[in-house]
Amino acid sequence: MRYHNITKDDMLNGDGLRVVLWVAGCNHCCKNCQNPITWDPDGGLPFDEAAREELFEQLDKDYISGITFSGGDPLHPANRLDVRRLMAEIRERYPHKTIWLYTGDSWENILYYPLMKYVDVVVDGEYREELHDQKLLWKGSSNQRVIDVQRTLEKTDPLSPVLHCGDYEQAYIDVKKPENVRGCCD
Numbered sequence: 001m002r003y004h005n006i007t008k009d010d011m012l013n014g015d016g017l018r019v020v021l022w023v024a025g026c027n028h029c030c031k032n033c034q035n036p037i038t039w040d041p042d043g044g045l046p047f048d049e050a051a052r053e054e055l056f057e058q059l060d061k062d063y064i065s066g067i068t069f070s071g072g073d074p075l076h077p078a079n080r081l082d083v084r085r086l087m088a089e090i091r092e093r094y095p096h097k098t099i100w101l102y103t104g105d106s107w108e109n110i111l112y113y114p115l116m117k118y119v120d121v122v123v124d125g126e127y128r129e130e131l132h133d134q135k136l137l138w139k140g141s142s143n144q145r146v147i148d149v150q151r152t153l154e155k156t157d158p159l160s161p162v163l164h165c166g167d168y169e170q171a172y173i174d175v176k177k178p179e180n181v182r183g184c185c186d
C-alpha cells in the first residue's frame with residue numbers, strides 16, 4: 001500500500017479529533033474529485049514502518065478518538081489487504097478507538113468484506129458534483145451515506161443501512177456550529 005499524507009487532530013472526517021490516513025489508489029474517477037492526485041495506486045509514498053508508527057503515536061493520545069481511512073480509496077484492490085491488516089492491529093491495540101472508512105464504492109458492494117468487522121462507520125458512494133452541498137457534514141454530496149456499520153450488520157436486512165448521527169453537535173460546540181450545518185441523519 002502507498003499513501004499521500006497523514007493528518008493529525010482532524011475534525012472534519014469523523015467524530016472527535018482524529019488521525020487520518022490518505023491512501024493512494026482510486027478508480028472511481030468522480031467528476032471534479034478534490035484529490036485526483038490520489039488516483040494512481042503507484043503514487044505517493046510506500047506505507048512503511050515509520051508511517052505505521054506515526055499513526056500509532058497519534059492513537060496513543062487519549063484525546064484522539066480514532067482513525068479515519070480515506071484517500072484515494074482504501075478499498076481499491078491495491079489497498080484492501082493492507083488496510084484490513086492495519087485495521088486488525090489497530091482494533092487489537094486500541095479497542096476503544098473508532099475506525100472510520102471513506103470509500104467511493106457503495107455499501108451494497110462492500111458489506112461482506114472481511115474488514116467490515118473492524119469498522120465503526122463507513123461513508124460510502126462516489127462524489128456527485130450535482131448533489132454537492134457544503135452544508136453536509138462528513139460527506140461531499142447527498143447521495144453518500146454515513147453508515148453505522150456494526151448496527152447495520154446486526155440487522156436481518158443489512159442492505160438497508162442504519163445511519164450514523166454521531167456527535168456533531170458536541171464536535172462543533174467550540175467553533176459555534178453554524179445554524180445551517182446539517183447532521184448526517186437530517
Ligand code: SF4
Pocket residue numbers: 026027028029030033034035036038071072073103104105125126127
Ligand atoms: S472516490 Fe473519492 S478519491 Fe475517488 S474519485 Fe471519487 S471523490 Fe475522488
